[in-house]
Amino acid sequence: MNNVILVNLPFIVVALLLAVGFYTIGFKRNLIKVVIGIEILEGAVNLFLIALGYVKGAYAPIYTMAPKEAVNNMVLPTPQALTLTSIVIGVAVSALMLAFAVNIYEHYGTLDVTKIRRLKG
Amino acid sequence: MIEHLPALMIAVPLFGAFVAPLLKKKGSAPAVWAMIITGVTLGMALLLVREVLAQGMMVYVFGADSPHLVLPSGYRVPIRIIFEVDAIGAFMALSATLMSFIGAMYSYSHVRNETGLEKYYALLLLLEVGILGMVLTGDLFNLFVFLEIAGIAGSALVGFRNYRGEASEAGIKYLIVSAVASLMVLFSIGLLYGQYGNLNIAYLSTQIGFNTVDIIALGILFTSFAMKCGSVPTHHWVPDAYTEVPSGINPTLLVATYASLYALFRVSFSLFGKVSSGMSSVGWIMCVLGVLTMFIGVTMALVQKDVKRLMSYHAISQTGYMLLGVGVGLAVLNDPAKLAAFGRDAMAGGIFHIINHIIYKSLLLMTAGALFYVTGTRNLNEMGGLARKMPYTTIAFIVGAAAISGIPPFNGFASKFLIYETSYQLSPIFAIFAMVTSVLTLASFVKVFASAFLGPPVKKYEEVTEVPRSMVVAMLILAALCLLFGLFPNVVLDKLVYPAVDALLKLGSYQTWGGIL
Numbered sequence: 001m002n003n004v005i006l007v008n009l010p011f012i013v014v015a016l017l018l019a020v021g022f023y024t025i026g027f028k029r030n031l032i033k034v035v036i037g038i039e040i041l042e043g044a045v046n047l048f049l050i051a052l053g054y055v056k057g058a059y060a061p062i063y064t065m066a067p068k069e070a071v072n073n074m075v076l077p078t079p080q081a082l083t084l085t086s087i088v089i090g091v092a093v094s095a096l097m098l099a100f101a102v103n104i105y106e107h108y109g110t111l112d113v114t115k116i117r118r119l120k121g
Numbered sequence: 122m123i124e125h126l127p128a129l130m131i132a133v134p135l136f137g138a139f140v141a142p143l144l145k146k147k148g149s150a151p152a153v154w155a156m157i158i159t160g161v162t163l164g165m166a167l168l169l170v171r172e173v174l175a176q177g178m179m180v181y182v183f184g185a186d187s188p189h190l191v192l193p194s195g196y197r198v199p200i201r202i203i204f205e206v207d208a209i210g211a212f213m214a215l216s217a218t219l220m221s222f223i224g225a226m227y228s229y230s231h232v233r234n235e236t237g238l239e240k241y242y243a244l245l246l247l248l249e250v251g252i253l254g255m256v257l258t259g260d261l262f263n264l265f266v267f268l269e270i271a272g273i274a275g276s277a278l279v280g281f282r283n284y285r286g287e288a289s290e291a292g293i294k295y296l297i298v299s300a301v302a303s304l305m306v307l308f309s310i311g312l313l314y315g316q317y318g319n320l321n322i323a324y325l326s327t328q329i330g331f332n333t334v335d336i337i338a339l340g341i342l343f344t345s346f347a348m349k350c351g352s353v354p355t356h357h358w359v360p361d362a363y364t365e366v367p368s369g370i371n372p373t374l375l376v377a378t379y380a381s382l383y384a385l386f387r388v389s390f391s392l393f394g395k396v397s398s399g400m401s402s403v404g405w406i407m408c409v410l411g412v413l414t415m416f417i418g419v420t421m422a423l424v425q426k427d428v429k430r431l432m433s434y435h436a437i438s439q440t441g442y443m444l445l446g447v448g449v450g451l452a453v454l455n456d457p458a459k460l461a462a463f464g465r466d467a468m469a470g471g472i473f474h475i476i477n478h479i480i481y482k483s484l485l486l487m488t489a490g491a492l493f494y495v496t497g498t499r500n501l502n503e504m505g506g507l508a509r510k511m512p513y514t515t516i517a518f519i520v521g522a523a524a525i526s527g528i529p530p531f532n533g534f535a536s537k538f539l540i541y542e543t544s545y546q547l548s549p550i551f552a553i554f555a556m557v558t559s560v561l562t563l564a565s566f567v568k569v570f571a572s573a574f575l576g577p578p579v580k581k582y583e584e585v586t587e588v589p590r591s592m593v594v595a596m597l598i599l600a601a602l603c604l605l606f607g608l609f610p611n612v613v614l615d616k617l618v619y620p621a622v623d624a625l626l627k628l629g630s631y632q633t634w635g636g637i638l
Binding site for chain 1: 200262265266269272273276277280283285286287289290291292293296297300301304307308310311314315318320360361364365
């Protein structure tokens with residue numbers, strides 16, 4: 001029982017982080033907090049990808065100097081590469097979102113999403 | 122040379138995007154540069170379409186000569202990034218490059234007085250890269266990366282007029298929707314990767330079962346792409362984004378939206394195409410979403426006073442037609458008799474409507490941009506009597522309005538008629554909703570025409586004249602395309618649309634990379 005929880009711990013954390021992220025995006029009124037919510041969501045997805053990359057008993061994907069028994073028993077390095085790409089993209093997205101937030105604060109004088117409503121109808 | 126086209130389609134605009142900021146202090150050089158690059162890309166897209174239609178699917182492997190690639194250990198799965206260009210991918214690529222070219226041409230005059238134009242054109246080219254990558258790739262993770270590129274470039278362009286608070290508001294709305302949608306796409310890619318250990322769409326589609334995790338992945342992918350293509354109930358970002366973005370970007374942004382629609386179709390028909398019996402309920406959901414989208418979009422449009430906002434709501438409503446058309450095809454996918462009787466034609470209607478809508482909606486949004494250019498306002502109540510002052514814009518508007526309302530000699534009629542006929546055979550209610558929507562569309566455009574172009578001239582605008590030449594040329598090209606596509610729909614259908622439909626339906630050919638495997 002204890003073992004099942006330990007093995008699935010990353011996935012439980014992913015589910016928790018997803019829930020927290022969606023809660024933050026949906027219910028927080030401060031724009032910066034919404035951006036933080038998206039960051040949490042991104043962390044959840046990245047953790048999920050990293051957790052997928054580990055196979056129990058398999059070897060790390062280092063092709064030079066790998067021991068003999070590692071042949072045909074290596075995990076693919078794909079998830080790590082995906083995560084790196086996704087982190088880089090995430091940085092760009094959050095930078096742009098924060099830039100928008102700064103500009104919105106300049107024009108509206110507030111970061112409260114319920115008051116930033118000039119576009120409606 | 123020809124075999125490298127899929128990679129060059131990405132490389133050329135990407136190169137253009139990185140060079141554009143270097144032309145900072147060179148007057149109109151960035152605009153000319155963007156027109157050259159988009160023009161070259163358009164030429165390559167035409168070559169690509171010709172090649173794909175003549176030779177069948179093109180497969181391009183990055184970092185290897187052929188797709189017969191193996192790991193050093195002899196493990197035979199596709200591990201490299203592979204571009205798979207079939208007829209629908211080529212069709213979308215042609216739409217994207219054509220609209221980027223027209224958009225760059227229109228922008229030449231439209232945004233001349235703004236600052237930071239080198240960034241504007243760099244982002245325009247990046248948006249084009251994002252769309253082209255999405256429609257050409259055969260790799261799920263690659264799809265996510267290009268989805269993000271298109272999302273970031275698109276939202277930065279929506280917020281381009283950053284001296285207006287509204288632009289930033291629309292931009293962050295678009296970016297939040299886009300970021301959440303693409304993160305969820307990445308999550309479901311993770312779900313699929315965890316089970317099948319691969320990212321290639323063709324390979325995954327041969328492996329896919331239909332277990333619970335697959336259904337969850339399908340649900341997340343479907344929702345995310347529906348969110349990004351502006352379907353009800355997550356349509357709220359569309360009117361804001363389309364209204365605030367400079368009119369020259371509107372055509373490209375429209376295609377970016379439909380690239381998500383393409384991804385939705387690709388997921389439904391190719392990735393999950395093997396389980397066609399399970400997909401028919403997804404097809405019904407798509408039809409219902411389509412009908413809701415078209416109806417809610419048009420009713421919201423009727424009450425608008427802002428001319429661009431009104432047209433943006435119509436963009437939502439027209440997306441409904443595409444969802445309905447292709448949804449009908451998906452609903453009868455596992456029933457060959459019905460598929461042959463009306464399903465294939467319904468899909469042709471939906472896909473034909475994509476290019477028709479891109480053409481006439483870009484035209485309409487450009488005329489709205491022209492009105493804004495001369496009057497400085499988008500409020501319909503403050504305009505009037507502009508028809509005599511701006512004859513070309515008026516002609517362009519009439520053509521666009523007639524096309525969007527589905528009046529016969531124009532292109533909207535051709536695709537809408539296919540959708541009416543075929544959706545009637547699945548369920549008459551769908552066809553009735555589609556026709557009512559068309560009538561309401563006509564009603565709201567009569568309103569725009571009456572308040573902006575007809576009526577007594579407004580004193581404030583006595584001095585206005587026609588917009589500059591590059592804007593007129595861009596609008597007239599699109600108006601001519603509206604008429605051409607409407608007069609010869611059979612040519613477009615046979616040459617472009619039916620091959621695209623068959624590419625979606627012929628799952629076997631996609632799975633084996635056009636018979637190479």
